[in-house]
Amino acid sequence: MSAVKTVLFDLGNVLVDIDSRAFWSGLGFFQPEERAPFTDGYTSLTRQYETGYMGTDDYLSGLRLVFNKKFSIGRLQRAFSGIIGEPVAGVSAIVSRLSRTRQTALVSNTNEIHYKLCQTKVEALQLLQKHYLSYQLKAMKPEGGFYEAIIRDQGIRPSKLLFIDDLAENVQAAKVAGMQAIQFKSSQQLETALQSLHVF
Numbered sequence: 001m002s003a004v005k006t007v008l009f010d011l012g013n014v015l016v017d018i019d020s021r022a023f024w025s026g027l028g029f030f031q032p033e034e035r036a037p038f039t040d041g042y043t044s045l046t047r048q049y050e051t052g053y054m055g056t057d058d059y060l061s062g063l064r065l066v067f068n069k070k071f072s073i074g075r076l077q078r079a080f081s082g083i084i085g086e087p088v089a090g091v092s093a094i095v096s097r098l099s100r101t102r103q104t105a106l107v108s109n110t111n112e113i114h115y116k117l118c119q120t121k122v123e124a125l126q127l128l129q130k131h132y133l134s135y136q137l138k139a140m141k142p143e144g145g146f147y148e149a150i151i152r153d154q155g156i157r158p159s160k161l162l163f164i165d166d167l168a169e170n171v172q173a174a175k176v177a178g179m180q181a182i183q184f185k186s187s188q189q190l191e192t193a194l195q196s197l198h199v200f
Helices: 021-026 032-050 056-066 073-081 091-098 112-121 144-154 168-176 187-196
Strands: 006-009 016-018 084-087 103-108 130-133 161-165 180-183
Touching: 006 091, 021 032, 021 073, 032 056, 056 073, 073 112, 084 112, 091 187, 103 144, 130 144, 144 161, 144 168, 161 168, 168 180, 180 187
Parallel strands: 006 103, 006 161, 103 130, 161 180
Antiparallel strands: 016 084
């Protein structure tokens, strides 16, 4: 197995807790049947936003239409921002330690609102030398194009890249792209996995 040169960290539920239900509760929808009429519109619009085919102003305006103009732009943005929780315990220390001896980078399906919020909430982001973001790459994990863009930019064999993500499908796609990969479950589990790969 190749020695790892760059460690790639996912954002949501690796560096920071994510609660997608917070968006709905922030708008007063607490039951699935209340959300149902709006779910498809919200999901489709958010995917366009997170793949960079829609800017923030158009996204929020589009959301307002999805919800039949029931909510103000401000309330929609606050509810959407509420998805971002607190940093995941213990991971910042791992990033700090790794960044002393390896290249490190962020690899995230995200959008401008959440990314800007995380820059103020997640200290570890300041330690990661490169940030690969779906809305800038115009590709999302687990699409092959997302991984290909990282490999091209890194300019090294994919086997020297270690990809860390909480979702099994994203981890599997990284392996298909030739990367080493760890599915994140906890900071303690991650530390043990990094030690077993002689990265830590």
